[in-house]
Amino acid sequence: MTATVPVGPPDQGSIHHRLRLRPLGLRRRLLLILTLGSMGLSLFLAITTYGLTRSNVVTQRDESSVDATRRNAQLVTSSLRGNPPNVQDALDALRGFGVQRPLIWYRPSQDWYGGSGRFQAAVLPEELVRRVVTDAIPARMILDVAGETNLVVGWPLPDVGAYFEFFSMGDINSTLGSVRLALALASAITTGLGVMVGVFAAQRSVRPLGAAAQAAKSFASGRLDTRLEVTDDPDLSVLADSFNEMAAALQQRVERDARFASDVSHELRSPLMTLSASVEVMEARRDEMPERARAALDLLSSDVTRFKGLVEDLLEISRFDAGAVRLHLEELLVAEFVRQAVAISSVPTARMTTTQRSETLLIEGDRRRLARVIANLLDNARIHGAMADSGEVTISVQEIPESDGQVSKVQIAVEDHGGGVPADERSLIFARFARGGSAGRRSSSDGAGLGLALVDEHIRLHGGRVWVEDRLDREAGARFVIELPAEELAPEEIAHEEIAT
Amino acid sequence: MLTVEDDERIRSAVKLALEDEGWTVDEAESGEAAIELFNRNAPDVVLIDIMLPGIDGFELCRTLRRTSAVPIVMVTARNDTHDIVAGLEAGADDYLTKPFAAKELSARIRALLRRIRPSTTRRSHMVFGELELSPEEGKVTRSGEEIHLTKTEFRLLCELAENAGKVFSRENLLDRVWGYDYFGDGRLVDVHIRRLRTKIEADPANPRYVVTVRGLGYRLET
Incomplete structure (x- = not known):
């Protein structure tokens, strides 16, 4: 069976596509909405307030101006009705009352009088003049005169003409200016508060999502009992409940699958026990058997052994799947440990090299499982070496110093003289039932292809990693490297102990 | 030998294989039957399958332990630490x-039954603080009070005592006490050390006699 897994560069196009269409995050969106909302609301309030204030102030000024004009118009009328009528007297009288910008249209002489500085008849719009002078209707209008806003009120004087007066509105403008400034400041503050509330609310509302994301991550990493905390919040409880339901369903399913594999191998052990004991009884009588029965017994015996290994591996793998592997951790002197593991492996003669420092390195490990790992790697090397019919298997132990000279890692490497592993198969050979694919280099008797998968699982559980690379001397062959966390034991800690032999 | 196993086929095959190794085998298919046979025939060794109908293997083990120091070997279909440690604790x-x-089982049992090797340095009486050890009589006392150890616990203590002050690696102890000539299971040593401590130490959490030596193994303090 050859499994092909496509390996290639990721689809660049689709990544760009996703980047371009990527929407704003929930948090940013909330913040944006709250910011725009508070800004809009405060602007609306400010503008409305400003409009109302302005019309209020202007109306007041308007009424008082019209009143003053009416009064002054009566004064002018009485002056002009005098005998002889004298416009200058009227103007003097007005000045006496403090009127600053009067203007009189005297009908008998068809001329304008009064007018101070720039406040002349010339600046009056024709429309206003026509209304007041021709139609004899009081009227008013706001004008800009020399950059100053003025209210001009015109009052018809029956028979004698018309009276106009300019009222400066500069003070109103400055009042309104202060109001504008105050309102602008208020809007800015409100908007700022809105942003702050937005940030707070966004964080608050996204926090449960963060918790959910963390829970999902932890679940994905194999902690199947991860659940979200159940809250009273009806909005959040929907999320929590459905997450927990999903998690429970998945957990059940994963556990059921794992239990099935475990049950299968467990159930297989009983008949295997009978088989194995019976084969043993028969083997004790091997010499009494005819030739053909003996050959059959040998086949039976070797396959019972193979079957045992397979069941053992399957059980171990299913334990990993169920997350039920509990390591029995001991502190092990790594070099000595490897020496012993090699001695009991299928390649007890493998040449072993250690560095001096590695002799005092301690690892925390499950002795039985790590011995299995080393046995599996040596098995693997032996099979490949045997296939290539060349050379010995070597194993080395070496410390990996950090930049500060402390040792925190140890590498155990197994090298063979086999065909090596092509670069594109290097990550695949640790998969279950992966066979050294392309050329079918392996024989059919090298187990179920679970060996390297178990190595990988075991080493990962020990907080280390395993990979395969080219031999360091560049000759043909593979180099399997295990890297484990290690700690250096001070030499004096060992030196004074007398070891029983 | 008494084998306790509920699967009839396994029982028959194991009996055949063990008889080849020279054992006389009594069979029991349940815990209840096993207790009866044990009391009647007083076997040298008991082989117990953990998964039994009725009284399970752990319970049977504890029951036998209450009255006897007979060597007991557990058989489990699972290699889970939980089951194994529970069995050893029982x-x-x-x-x-x-x-x-059967060959392996046989070797294992012979190791358990083996008497402590005669040795020139062996003394008939050893004293460590309040602890007194008499290998010949198979007796241990603390402050004059007798402590009941199983045969294996006693062997473990004797091995440590004979070379008191020296460090024993777990493999070394596995070899000496259990007769493992290959990579044994450190759990065996650890659980037995723990049980030994609960019996002989005043404070098992801070042992005075059987101490752990980091990275190396165990040592009996002189």
């Missing part, structure tokens, strides 16, 4: 996982 001296070879 008083088993060793364990095997199915399927096991």
Whole structure:
């Protein structure tokens, strides 16, 4: 069976596509909405307030101006009705009352009088003049005169003409200016508060999502009992409940699958026990058997052994799947440990090299499982070496110093003289039932292809990693490297102990 | 030998294989039957399958331990640490996982039954603080009070005592006490050390006699 897994560069196009269409995050969106909302609301309030204030102030000024004009118009009328009528007297009288910008249209002489500085008849719009002078209707209008806003009120004087007066509105403008400034400041503050509330609310509302994301991550990493905390919040409880339901369903399913594999191998052990004991009884009588029965017994015996290994591996793998592997951790002197593991492996003669420092390195490990790992790697090397019919298997132990000279890692490497592993198969050979694919280099008797998968699982559980690379001397062959966390034991800690032999 | 196993076929095959190894085998298919046979025939060794109908293997083990120091070997179909440690805690001296070879079981049992090797340095009486050890009589006392140890616990203590002050690696102890000539299971040593401590130490959490030596193993303090 050859499994092909496509390996290639990721689809660049689709990544760009996703980047371009990527929407704003929930948090940013909330913040944006709250910011725009508070800004809009405060602007609306400010503008409305400003409009109302302005019309209020202007109306007041308007009424008082019209009143003053009416009064002054009566004064002018009485002056002009005098005998002889004298416009200058009227103007003097007005000045006496403090009127600053009067203007009189005297009908008998068809001329304008009064007018101070720039406040002349010339600046009056024709429309206003026509209304007041021709139609004899009081009227008013706001004008800009020399950059100053003025209210001009015109009052018809029956028979004698018309009276106009300019009222400066500069003070109103400055009042309104202060109001504008105050309102602008208020809007800015409100908007700022809105942003702050937005940030707070966004964080608050996204926090449960963060918790959910963390829970999902932890679940994905194999902690199947991860659940979200159940809250009273009806909005959040929907999320929590459905997450927990999903998690429970998945957990059940994963556990059921794992239990099935475990049950299968467990159930297989009983008949295997009978088989194995019976084969043993028969083997004790091997010499009494005819030739053909003996050959059959040998086949039976070797396959019972193979079957045992397979069941053992399957059980171990299913334990990993169920997350039920509990390591029995001991502190092990790594070099000595490897020496012993090699001695009991299928390649007890493998040449072993250690560095001096590695002799005092301690690892925390499950002795039985790590011995299995080393046995599996040596098995693997032996099979490949045997296939290539060349050379010995070597194993080395070496410390990996950090930049500060402390040792925190140890590498155990197994090298063979086999065909090596092509670069594109290097990550695949640790998969279950992966066979050294392309050329079918392996024989059919090298187990179920679970060996390297178990190595990988075991080493990962020990907080280390395993990979395969080219031999360091560049000759043909593979180099399997295990890297484990290690700690250096001070030499004096060992030196004074007398070891029983 | 008494084998307790509920699967009839396994029982028959194991009996055949063990008889080949020279054992006389009594069979029991349940815990209840096993207790009866045990009381009647007083076997040298008991082989117990953990998964039994009725009284389970752990319970049977504890029951036998209450009255006897007989070597007990557990058989489990699972290699889970939980089952194995529970079996050892219940008083088993060793364990095997199915399927096991009768040859291996036989070797294991012989190791358990083996008497402490005669040795020139061996003394008939050893004293460590309040602890007094008499290997010949198979007796241990603390402050004059006798402590009841199983055969394996006693052997473990004697091995440590004979070379008191020296460090024993777990493999070394596995070899000396259990007769493992290959990579044994450190759990066997650790659980037995723990049980030994609860019996002989005043404060098992801070042992005065059997101490752990980091990275190396165990040592009996002189």
